Amino acid sequence: MTAMLEIRNLHVSVEGQEILRGLDLTIKPGEVHSIMGPNGSGKSTLAQVLAGRDSYDITDGSVVFRGKDLLDMDPDERACEGVFLAFQYPVEIPGVKTTQFLKAAVNAIRAHHGEDELDAADLMGHFREKMKLVHIEPDLLRRSVNEGFSGGEKKRAEIFQMAVLDPALCILDETDSGLDIDALKIVADGVNSMRSPDRGFLVITHYQRLLNYIVPDFVHVLVDGRIVQSGGKELALQLEEKGYGWINAPVGAGA
Amino acid sequence: MADSTATLDAWAEQEYKWGFVTDIEADSAPPGLSEDIIRFISAKKDEPEWLLEWRLRAYRHWLTMSPPHWQFLPRGYGPIDYQSIIYYSAPKQKGDGPKSLAEVDPKLLETYEKLGIPLEEQMMLAGVAVDAVFDSVSVATTFKETLAEKGVIFCSFSEAVKEHPELVQKYLGTVVPYSDNYFATLNSAVFTDGSFVFVPKGVECPMELSTYFRINAMNTGQFERTLIVAEEGASVSYLEGCTAPMRDENQLHAAVVELIALDDAKIKYSTIQNWYPGDKDGTGGIYNFVTKRGKCIGKRSHISWTQVETGSAITWKYPSCILQGDDSIGEFYSVAMTNNRQQADTGTKMIHIGKNTRSYIVSKGISAGFAHNAYRGLVQVNRSAENARNYTQCDSLLMGDQCGAHTFPYIDVRNPTAHVEHEATTSKIGEDQIFYCTQRGITEENAVSMIVNGFCKEVLKELPMEFAVEADKLLSISLEGSVG
Numbered sequence: 001m002t003a004m005l006e007i008r009n010l011h012v013s014v015e016g017q018e019i020l021r022g023l024d025l026t027i028k029p030g031e032v033h034s035i036m037g038p039n040g041s042g043k044s045t046l047a048q049v050l051a052g053r054d055s056y057d058i059t060d061g062s063v064v065f066r067g068k069d070l071l072d073m074d075p076d077e078r079a080c081e082g083v084f085l086a087f088q089y090p091v092e093i094p095g096v097k098t099t100q101f102l103k104a105a106v107n108a109i110r111a112h113h114g115e116d117e118l119d120a121a122d123l124m125g126h127f128r129e130k131m132k133l134v135h136i137e138p139d140l141l142r143r144s145v146n147e148g149f150s151g152g153e154k155k156r157a158e159i160f161q162m163a164v165l166d167p168a169l170c171i172l173d174e175t176d177s178g179l180d181i182d183a184l185k186i187v188a189d190g191v192n193s194m195r196s197p198d199r200g201f202l203v204i205t206h207y208q209r210l211l212n213y214i215v216p217d218f219v220h221v222l223v224d225g226r227i228v229q230s231g232g233k234e235l236a237l238q239l240e241e242k243g244y245g246w247i248n249a250p251v252g253a254g255a
Numbered sequence: 256m257a258d259s260t261a262t263l264d265a266w267a268e269q270e271y272k273w274g275f276v277t278d279i280e281a282d283s284a285p286p287g288l289s290e291d292i293i294r295f296i297s298a299k300k301d302e303p304e305w306l307l308e309w310r311l312r313a314y315r316h317w318l319t320m321s322p323p324h325w326q327f328l329p330r331g332y333g334p335i336d337y338q339s340i341i342y343y344s345a346p347k348q349k350g351d352g353p354k355s356l357a358e359v360d361p362k363l364l365e366t367y368e369k370l371g372i373p374l375e376e377q378m379m380l381a382g383v384a385v386d387a388v389f390d391s392v393s394v395a396t397t398f399k400e401t402l403a404e405k406g407v408i409f410c411s412f413s414e415a416v417k418e419h420p421e422l423v424q425k426y427l428g429t430v431v432p433y434s435d436n437y438f439a440t441l442n443s444a445v446f447t448d449g450s451f452v453f454v455p456k457g458v459e460c461p462m463e464l465s466t467y468f469r470i471n472a473m474n475t476g477q478f479e480r481t482l483i484v485a486e487e488g489a490s491v492s493y494l495e496g497c498t499a500p501m502r503d504e505n506q507l508h509a510a511v512v513e514l515i516a517l518d519d520a521k522i523k524y525s526t527i528q529n530w531y532p533g534d535k536d537g538t539g540g541i542y543n544f545v546t547k548r549g550k551c552i553g554k555r556s557h558i559s560w561t562q563v564e565t566g567s568a569i570t571w572k573y574p575s576c577i578l579q580g581d582d583s584i585g586e587f588y589s590v591a592m593t594n595n596r597q598q599a600d601t602g603t604k605m606i607h608i609g610k611n612t613r614s615y616i617v618s619k620g621i622s623a624g625f626a627h628n629a630y631r632g633l634v635q636v637n638r639s640a641e642n643a644r645n646y647t648q649c650d651s652l653l654m655g656d657q658c659g660a661h662t663f664p665y666i667d668v669r670n671p672t673a674h675v676e677h678e679a680t681t682s683k684i685g686e687d688q689i690f691y692c693t694q695r696g697i698t699e700e701n702a703v704s705m706i707v708n709g710f711c712k713e714v715l716k717e718l719p720m721e722f723a724v725e726a727d728k729l730l731s732i733s734l735e736g737s738v739g
Contacts, residue, residue, distance in 0.1 A: 101692070
């Protein structure tokens, strides 16, 4: 099967400092990849760059998503093409109801694919179906986007949005941070229910814990802006046991 | 990649869509201000002697005054040459004024249609009664008959002077006296037209009333005067909208609005102000120097101001409430949006006189480009105002780092039972917020307008339904992509 996402030799800097230094990664449809790594290794930078955040300088390399040059697209275009990022820190948008926000998003994506807008009734039906996935209360949809949400509510709302927008590539940026074990299970159940042969996942996490619930096909270890080791799900367990220091030594990657 | 600066520039270069000029013959006074000009205006309007005297008293008083400079306008405003302004300009009519829409000059109707307010269509569909003021005179008042059945008077100010002189004489200048302030005094001397609304005792006005103001002729000032009276138990909702052609000179708009609410009366006054703001370098644009004040004379009366101010080179106005009747309520909801080199110093005054009077202020200021936006508000609780309550919320949103937001709250409490609360926030529209929206597929422009509309929500929801959509659109147009 052909790759859905192909990252080649990606170099990214922020204010002259190189964060990603030649990263390669290939994700095929149906696969769940996990990226693990110590703080400051460039995990979140990768997520932001893939989603199209403009505060990074891409100095070298390429990213091809479903045959198209991803780096050439604006963030909204990437979203319409099927890239979704579940944010580590979802922002609040006061005065904009979640339903209104998602209506705009759903219809923007539909318009991109030449489909008619969904009306309010159809949308609500669609929302209701997806709400069950992550145990979202209808009340949450009537509130402003993320405003006053607890940490757990924010993360569940991200997964809910992901389910509603039905993306081809789901990027989860430390979705497990700040979640207690019950919330973690709910989020993981939501993600697992979305696993399908057509969809790819990139799960970014610092801890192995999440991967007990979202079992990855591949685990990659990111250190100092490069993937220094790749393996199956057992690699995550080794990391948990031995810590990132264990990885550093054999590869000799350093500043 | 998304380039916020480029979007900002694109927005700054957005053209003002209402800037066209209607080529229509006008009947104008020569430029300049003198007692003769005032007599000319008064004669043109066939006014009674008392009104001419009132105008002249105002004019003589005005001559002793000097223009105010206390407002916060970092770029100041150019000296206004009062002798170069034309104080009276009217589209030429055949014979007497139009008796019905059919008699109105088609060119004028076309203009209104271009502005998106086809009078006839509005009559049919919205059930909104419209009074349209073109330069100095009122052109057409729709729906007059339907209103008349209920005893509601809605007509041009000039017509009110002719048809209902006793009402005009009784209330004119009782809220904003002719000596009130420099621009209100000027208005009292030279006002040309405006709207008059009278809702008799116990009548709930059956429809939204609306006035559309348009400055067309060059070098004219627009000095309209609006007077709204709601008798005991009456209620009315009134909306005004404004536009003007693009011109390189600054044009003066100095209006006066007076509202009077008797016992249990309710007046809701909404403004969508979209005067020409000048170009992106700050050339031209309207000086919007307006005095608006309402008096809650009666017990349990209620006056509510809602304004969405997106236009004008300078906006300088403080729609205010004098809460004289016991248990009366004053409200002020404002969105002031400034871009490029626009300046706004706007807010409200709530004067608590009666017992248990309440006031509520929500002000949302948005600054972008090089604009400056100031909220200035006074909450005054007099000795007599037992148990007065005020809540003020004042939020500013900054877009980019060249603009300014300023807050000048004045609180003057002379009664210890008063409860006065003031909350203020300033935030910058976040790249994080925009990125969050675009990551979901929403374009950057739509994201900005969604965020700003969310910021203004509490105010926009106060607008009458028919106009909320219009305001929403206007904000989006004035706002597109302004992120630094």
